[in-house]
Amino acid sequence: MGSSLIGMLVNNTGGSFLWPLNAIYIHDHLGKSLVIAGLALTLNSAAGMIGPLLGGILVEAYGFSLMVGVMVICLFIAIIPSLCYELPLKKQGVVK
Numbered sequence: 001m002g003s004s005l006i007g008m009l010v011n012n013t014g015g016s017f018l019w020p021l022n023a024i025y026i027h028d029h030l031g032k033s034l035v036i037a038g039l040a041l042t043l044n045s046a047a048g049m050i051g052p053l054l055g056g057i058l059v060e061a062y063g064f065s066l067m068v069g070v071m072v073i074c075l076f077i078a079i080i081p082s083l084c085y086e087l088p089l090k091k092q093g094v095v096k
Contacts, residue, residue, distance in 0.1 A: 019041055022040075023041060055067070
């Protein structure tokens with residue numbers, strides 16, 4: 001139990017350092033308002049709280065193996081748009 005508590009502490013501490021950087025990126029580079037940046041980070045935080053609870057319920061109801069299989073399929077589906085996306089640097093001729 002002690003090592004998992006330390007792992008959670010390190011993970012959450014590291015993640016908290018990314019919040020200000022995400023807000024700066026959304027505001028400065030994407031040109032969105034700070035309200036939109038705050039809303040996006042709030043939704044991310046809410047999903048981080050609800051996700052593990054829902055995941056635990058689904059694992060208890062359907063079993064670990066099935067849920068891992070569903071997770072792998074969902075991850076592959078989520079990767080597809082990134083494979084079809086043309087990078088802005090590629091459009092500008094910076095990257096070939």
